Amino acid sequence: MTQHPSAEMPQAQAAAEGPRLGLPALTALVVGSMIGGGIFALPTNVAVSAAPGPMLIGWAITAVGMLALALVFQMLANRRPDLNTGIYAYAKAGFGNFMGFSSAWGYWISAFIGTVSYFVLMGSTIGQFIPAFGEGNTAAAIGFASALLWTIHALVLRGIRTAATLNMLTTIAKVVPLILFLILSVLAFRFGVFTADFWGQASPNLGSTLDQVKAMMMVTVWVFIGIEGASTYSSRAARRSDIGRGTVLGFLLTLFLLVGVNVLSMGIMSQQELAGLQDPSVAYVLEAVVGPWGAWLIRAGLLVSLLGAMLAWTLLCTEILYAAAKDKEMPRFLARENAYGVPSGALLATNLMVQLFLLLTYFNDSTYLTLLYLASATILLPYLFSAAYGLMVASRDHYASARERTRDQWTAGLAVLYALWLLYAAGPQYLLLSSLLYAPGALLFVKARREQGLPVFRPWELGLLSLLVLAALYAAYGLKQGFLTL
Numbered sequence: 001m002t003q004h005p006s007a008e009m010p011q012a013q014a015a016a017e018g019p020r021l022g023l024p025a026l027t028a029l030v031v032g033s034m035i036g037g038g039i040f041a042l043p044t045n046v047a048v049s050a051a052p053g054p055m056l057i058g059w060a061i062t063a064v065g066m067l068a069l070a071l072v073f074q075m076l077a078n079r080r081p082d083l084n085t086g087i088y089a090y091a092k093a094g095f096g097n098f099m100g101f102s103s104a105w106g107y108w109i110s111a112f113i114g115t116v117s118y119f120v121l122m123g124s125t126i127g128q129f130i131p132a133f134g135e136g137n138t139a140a141a142i143g144f145a146s147a148l149l150w151t152i153h154a155l156v157l158r159g160i161r162t163a164a165t166l167n168m169l170t171t172i173a174k175v176v177p178l179i180l181f182l183i184l185s186v187l188a189f190r191f192g193v194f195t196a197d198f199w200g201q202a203s204p205n206l207g208s209t210l211d212q213v214k215a216m217m218m219v220t221v222w223v224f225i226g227i228e229g230a231s232t233y234s235s236r237a238a239r240r241s242d243i244g245r246g247t248v249l250g251f252l253l254t255l256f257l258l259v260g261v262n263v264l265s266m267g268i269m270s271q272q273e274l275a276g277l278q279d280p281s282v283a284y285v286l287e288a289v290v291g292p293w294g295a296w297l298i299r300a301g302l303l304v305s306l307l308g309a310m311l312a313w314t315l316l317c318t319e320i321l322y323a324a325a326k327d328k329e330m331p332r333f334l335a336r337e338n339a340y341g342v343p344s345g346a347l348l349a350t351n352l353m354v355q356l357f358l359l360l361t362y363f364n365d366s367t368y369l370t371l372l373y374l375a376s377a378t379i380l381l382p383y384l385f386s387a388a389y390g391l392m393v394a395s396r397d398h399y400a401s402a403r404e405r406t407r408d409q410w411t412a413g414l415a416v417l418y419a420l421w422l423l424y425a426a427g428p429q430y431l432l433l434s435s436l437l438y439a440p441g442a443l444l445f446v447k448a449r450r451e452q453g454l455p456v457f458r459p460w461e462l463g464l465l466s467l468l469v470l471a472a473l474y475a476a477y478g479l480k481q482g483f484l485t486l
């Protein structure tokens with residue numbers, strides 16, 4: 001395709017101006033949006049719910065399921081070059097306007113809650129040398145986070161964007177300490193520690209193997225969020241085929257780092273010791289191996305990583321709202337641009353929500369872990385829609401060879417199964433909470449459709465909406481009565 005780079009792409013995508021992205025840059029984009037905070041806190045966040053044996057099972061399921069999802073994104077990037085805003089466009093093409101809207105809305109919610117969790121994790125990291133920051137949800141930490149938030153806001157408003165080179169640099173800066181961690185802890189790994197309580201029978205609070213596997217699923221989803229990064233920016237790729245390759249390559253690299261970090265740390269400390277560490281737990285594990293400098297190295301890597309990821313995710317949040325508003329699925333004010341061509345309406349809406357949730361975090365005492373569970377649960381629907389759309393495409397499209405079709409059907413089928421399993425593993429608490437977040441979106445959808453003078457809901461959409469509203473009301477009631485908590 002030879003279209004002019006800026007002719008068709010949405011503003012926030014024209015984002016990091018400059019040359020079109022090749023394979024290394026697209027891979028760095030995927031790795032850069034996937035590696036934010038999750039991996040640095042992984043040992044503890046898995047250990048709170050799983051012993052080594054279940055952990056290995058959990059990773060096996062995740063590796064297969066996420067690979068299937070990555071391959072679906074690859075397939076869709078290749079077969080549907082017209083749908084170049086990724087996740088949101090797939091849901092809309094497959095399931096109509098309201099589902100497209102809901103997918104964008106849910107993705108956006110997950111993404112901004114994820115950003116809130118980054119601020120909390122940053123706060124708790126700083127809290128390790130400035131006690132007033134505590135677990136990242138104290139008044140000092142929230143005050144600092146708010147100041148940083150609006151600084152980023154001001155920078156983005158002036159047209160600052162993650163240029164491909166900057167993203168490449170922060171990606172390298174975060175991957176290097178992690179690789180160092182892998183090398184050093186291979187040497188310190190003790191098989192005896194890893195196998196001592198392999199199935200977690202000695203820890204009464206862990207539950208059955210299935211319970212343990214289920215409980216770690218939201219953490220493994222969290223660490224892979226961003227896998228859709230290259231698809232979202234697909235209009236900027238130099239070659240279509242590189243989007244899929246970058247996605248799969250980025251997936252494999254990140255999987256290697258994640259499994260490495262998680263498995264090795266369980267051979268250095270026991271599950272119970274790991275479960276008791278503060279975030280970022282990787283710092284403490286490395287400290288146990290090489291002494292205090294190890295912890296400082298990891299903390300530094302994490303802070304760089306978080307800053308880079310905050311900027312990247314602010315742009316992703318803005319982009320998805322803006323893309324949907326340009327398409328008229330979201331109200332007009334979200335398509336507004338300022339003099340620098342920045343989607344200022346979408347940016348403001350995003351950061352106001354981040355600010356609101358920072359305050360809620362303070363009043364609720366929410367932690368990094370509770371926020372990431374919520375962000376993972378809310379993204380499941382957009383992932384499910386993408387996988388299901390992949391299945392539709394694989395079944396209906398014209399294929400040159402039957403073998404290729406069968407392969408795509410299997411891949412997409414597997415991705416759908418994985419997404420359904422995740423919904424089951426997420427459990428009612430977080431699904432109810434996320435229905436509470438999804439439901440108000442309908443008001444924006446109504447506004448958008450009215451602005452266009454279009455009919456709002458089709459009958460089956462109304463049916464779904466009523467279910468959603470019922471779930472949301474129940475969740476609100478649960479929060480009030482205290483049988484649901486954040």
Ligand SMILES: NC(=[NH2+])NCCC[C@H](N)C(=O)O
Nearest residue numbers: 036037038111114115223313
């Ligand atoms: N700000 C966000 N919404 N981040 C979501 C991505 C999370 C990323 N996979 C991580 O482990 O940190």
